[in-house]
Amino acid sequence: xxxLSLFDGLSGGQVAAERTGIKIDSYHASExxxxxxxxxxxxxxxxxxxxxxxxxxxxxxxxIDLLLGGSPCQGLSRAKTDRENLADIRSILFYQYVRILKxxxxxxxxxENVPMDAESEEEFNRLxxxxxxxxxxxxxxxxxxxRLYWTNIPNITQPGDxxxxxxxxxxxxxxxxxxxxxxxxxxxxxxxxxxxxVSGKGYYSQQxxxxxxxxKMCCVPKSQVKSKINVVESDGVYxxxxxxxxxxxxxxxxxxxxxxxxxxxxxxxxxxxGWTVDVIAHILSFIPKQ
Numbered sequence: 001x002x003x004l005s006l007f008d009g010l011s012g013g014q015v016a017a018e019r020t021g022i023k024i025d026s027y028h029a030s031e032x033x034x035x036x037x038x039x040x041x042x043x044x045x046x047x048x049x050x051x052x053x054x055x056x057x058x059x060x061x062x063x064i065d066l067l068l069g070g071s072p073c074q075g076l077s078r079a080k081t082d083r084e085n086l087a088d089i090r091s092i093l094f095y096q097y098v099r100i101l102k103x104x105x106x107x108x109x110x111x112e113n114v115p116m117d118a119e120s121e122e123e124f125n126r127l128x129x130x131x132x133x134x135x136x137x138x139x140x141x142x143x144x145x146x147r148l149y150w151t152n153i154p155n156i157t158q159p160g161d162x163x164x165x166x167x168x169x170x171x172x173x174x175x176x177x178x179x180x181x182x183x184x185x186x187x188x189x190x191x192x193x194x195x196x197x198v199s200g201k202g203y204y205s206q207q208x209x210x211x212x213x214x215x216k217m218c219c220v221p222k223s224q225v226k227s228k229i230n231v232v233e234s235d236g237v238y239x240x241x242x243x244x245x246x247x248x249x250x251x252x253x254x255x256x257x258x259x260x261x262x263x264x265x266x267x268x269x270x271x272x273x274g275w276t277v278d279v280i281a282h283i284l285s286f287i288p289k290q
Contacts, residue, residue, distance in 0.1 A: 058103025
């Protein structure tokens, strides 16, 4: 199979294809982040990097087997109270996907993005000519991560629930433990996590939470990842997840992002910015066999 991947990131699409048993004959990746490219080339050295998506000529890939993409979504997320929707420069990159889709006319295509307001979703539907499938990564992983998937791959169903919880992805030895008496004085128990307010400002932000091991982690974010994926280790003791544990939340292979000259911070960021691989593998498994 010949694949063109836009906004390729750490190339989770290749991991998913490999996991599904799809033989990749050629894989062209449009990506500009140096750390992501290093990780991709370490794991898949035959990847052909083609650079900035705005400079990709889709006509050179006419009739390609599969077009993949997860366009940047910072302007679309319903978590943003001040979101600019499709006017946001990062979200405008969606139109680059549409342009290349029309130019290359692939046999199959897949685009992933976040749940968004009705107006933006309708624009996606109109330009892609199809409505999305909504899948929560919680079915195949230990994190809640609802995403929309637009694809012409036929007959896709929801993945089966694997009943994976946080305790299933933890390493035996914690990466980092922490405690703070200010947490104990302000903590509040909820169904899924403990939250606290050491600032005294009542924010209860994502970094001020620790999730119970028998439940699901929050959606792994792109920024300040390490401080936002905390787990309750024991009474009054909390645990920050390691890069390997973050990879497992995204169903990546252990140490997939471990790479020379790629910092731990960058590892966390690209993991949070990537796909849940087993969701993509599930979708690709519906490509009809030749």
